[in-house]
Amino acid sequence: MKLQRKNMLRASALGALVVSGALVLTACGSDDNTKTGDGASKAAAPAAGDIKCEGAKGKLLASGSSAQKNAVDLWVKNYMAACSGVEVNYKSSSSGEGIVAFNQGTVGFAGSDSALKPEQVEESKKICTGGQGIDLPMVGGPIALGFNVAGVDKLNLDAATIANIFNDKIKKWDDEAIKKLNPGVTLPSTAIQHFHRSEDSGTTENLGKYLKATAGDAWPYEAAKKWPAPGGLGASGSSGVATQVKQVDGAIGYFELSYASAQGIKTVDLNTGAAAPVKATGENASKAIAAAKVAGTGSDLALKLDYTTKAEGAYPIVLVTYEVVCDKGNKAETLPTVKSFLNYTASDAGQKILLENGYAPIPAEINAKVREVINSLG
Secondary structure (H helix, E strand, O other): OHHHHHHHHHHHHHHHHHHHHHHHHHHHHOOOOOEOOOOOEOOOOOOHHHOOOOOOOEEEEEEEOOOOHHHHHHHHHHHHHHOOOEEEEEEEOOHHHHHHHHHOOOOOEEEEOOOOOHHHHHHHOOOOOOOOEEEEEEEEEEEEEEEEOOOOOOOEEEHHHHHHHHOOOOOEOOOHHHHHHOOOOOOOOOEOEEEEEOOOOHHHHHHHHHHHHHOHHHOOOOOOOOOOOOOOEEEOHHHHHHHHHHHOOOEEEEEEHHHHHHHOOEEOEEEOOOOOOEOOOHHHHHHHHOOOEEOOOOOOOOEEOOOOOOOOOOOOOEEEEEEEEEOOOOOOOOHHHHHHHHHHHOOHHHHHHHHHOOOEOOOHHHHHHHHHHHHHOO
């Protein structure tokens, strides 16, 4: 009897470990959209010639935006496989934390889904001896609006309706404004539960820029990293928002497309005024980012995005993540590795990985400038 009880307890403990592991993988899975159905990576390893390891050595620390985590993880895996003896460690946290770490001199570069603000540039001069922090656009991608409404597999929304949902003005899924945009779709009277990021977030800021530019009076708030509107429920990180949407009937939230893909969450098609509603895909985000203009000066390549585009197939709720580096005054011990790694991420092979994994490559003309700046870093 004691042996039987011991085996039962052992089986129970193993079961708990399996459940715990599944929960961890579910949370982490929202940060890993690099697998196909058979478990193989979507992105083939680059040819050896695509990665130049000369001068790279030791450990390179970096941190920041979680929006680019899936892409960075793939880049790091390929890079470290090609460059033996080199370790690149990217801590996925938030854009704000990454920039703080950069300006404290604890990382070789930071990832941010918003360009540096003037005061952050000024602060960076203390670390970048004789230079300053600059923005290098490296990853593009759509901010998807994920929804979970029982019986509804396809949903079209426009900017004003999205704004009124997240501003707590539209409260039921069968609201007339939503029905008008979805003829022939049976919409339930389920209450809408909208979720937003609970912490400061570049994803929130980029969604705010889109709504401010396109939703008119329906969105009276300035774009900011902190969620500005009343009502709704906050969740931590894009993975937290996606998990809530996945679990709650009547839910809608916003997060990078890779989080929706990883959890099988349906996404809104956007009525932009084009001939047909536009799906959130990497290709469609690329069409919108292609219209971006460089707004930075000198070596800074911060972009100005056109959120109001009505171009066919262009999905305008996008973000661009930047790698923040010193133009001059980088640490001598890490500079060769920073240049080597970023030259790979900006290469044709590095950018190809983006499209294969739900992101959007940086337009070729802008990316050519990024490569020039990387090679000029000192």
